[in-house]
Amino acid sequence: MNNKLIKEHDAEQEQIARALDAKKRKKLLIKIAIWVGVALVIVTVLYFVLKSCSGEGETRSYSYDPLSEDNGEGFVDQPLDFDIFTDEEYADKDKGVYFYSDNVGYYYTTEDREDAPYQARLFIDYFDAAIRGDGKTLNTLFTDDYFKNNGRPIKKYPDRFPMQKIYAAKVERIGASTTENTIEGTMIYEYYKVSFLLKDNNGAFRPDLPEPDGGTIPLIFDVMTVKGVSKINRITQIVYTK
Numbered sequence: 001m002n003n004k005l006i007k008e009h010d011a012e013q014e015q016i017a018r019a020l021d022a023k024k025r026k027k028l029l030i031k032i033a034i035w036v037g038v039a040l041v042i043v044t045v046l047y048f049v050l051k052s053c054s055g056e057g058e059t060r061s062y063s064y065d066p067l068s069e070d071n072g073e074g075f076v077d078q079p080l081d082f083d084i085f086t087d088e089e090y091a092d093k094d095k096g097v098y099f100y101s102d103n104v105g106y107y108y109t110t111e112d113r114e115d116a117p118y119q120a121r122l123f124i125d126y127f128d129a130a131i132r133g134d135g136k137t138l139n140t141l142f143t144d145d146y147f148k149n150n151g152r153p154i155k156k157y158p159d160r161f162p163m164q165k166i167y168a169a170k171v172e173r174i175g176a177s178t179t180e181n182t183i184e185g186t187m188i189y190e191y192y193k194v195s196f197l198l199k200d201n202n203g204a205f206r207p208d209l210p211e212p213d214g215g216t217i218p219l220i221f222d223v224m225t226v227k228g229v230s231k232i233n234r235i236t237q238i239v240y241t242k
Contacts, residue, residue: 075203084131084163090199093167095131097123101173119190122223122230123171127196130205133163143224143231164206165199174220188225189233193218208237 085091096109099120108116113124122141129138135157147154175191195218201209209217222234 076200078162078202090165097169133161143233161204169196190223192221
């Protein structure tokens with residue numbers, strides 16, 4: 001009788017152990033499924049962000065230096081004092097900024113600046129300064145860290161450079177994060193995909209673009225905002241290879 005009770009007890013304990021093991025395995029499988037799901041989401045988001053910039057091929061990114069001596073030559077020869085608005089073809093082109101955030105599109109010109117959100121104002125100022133060849137203003141739109149570039153300094157724009165026939169500017173917000181900083185307050189980091197067209201490229205602003213009218217190569221702007229003031233902290237160029 002006692003042996004029978006012992007066997008029944010052992011069988012019951014074994015059944016309980018199997019049930020516990022099954023629960024543990026189920027929990028582990030659920031965790032693995034969650035981890036795999038999160039990884040797939042991250043990979044998918046990165047894939048589509050990079051793919052949306054151009055479309056095909058492998059990608060690599062690097063800090064973009066507009067005044068690098070490694071950039072190309074053979075651009076349109078444009079005098080420093082040339083007024084681009086005397087070009088009737090360019091004067092008719094759309095020089096506003098198409099700004100997209102959270103799948104909602106907005107359109108801004110320099111006249112809309114005061115009514116635009118702080119994120120859009122930065123890009124309105126950026127394109128306006130570039131069009132006017134105003135390097136002095138353009139340099140104020142970047143953080144000190146941008147020019148330091150992790151020990152590989154990026155040159156500042158000269159106070160004055162040839163005007164740029166920029167048009168069809170498009171800015172798309174693709175991400176954001178918030179970091180608390182006890183000294184400077186709350187720092188907001190936002191990421192934008194930026195593209196535009198450039199007629200008669202003279203090489204003073206985008207020497208990486210195919211000259212003289214070769215379309216656009218998108219850039220990724222890292223924007224840092226502190227106390228409502230936004231500045232460009234880094235520009236990354238995405239290069240596609242077939």
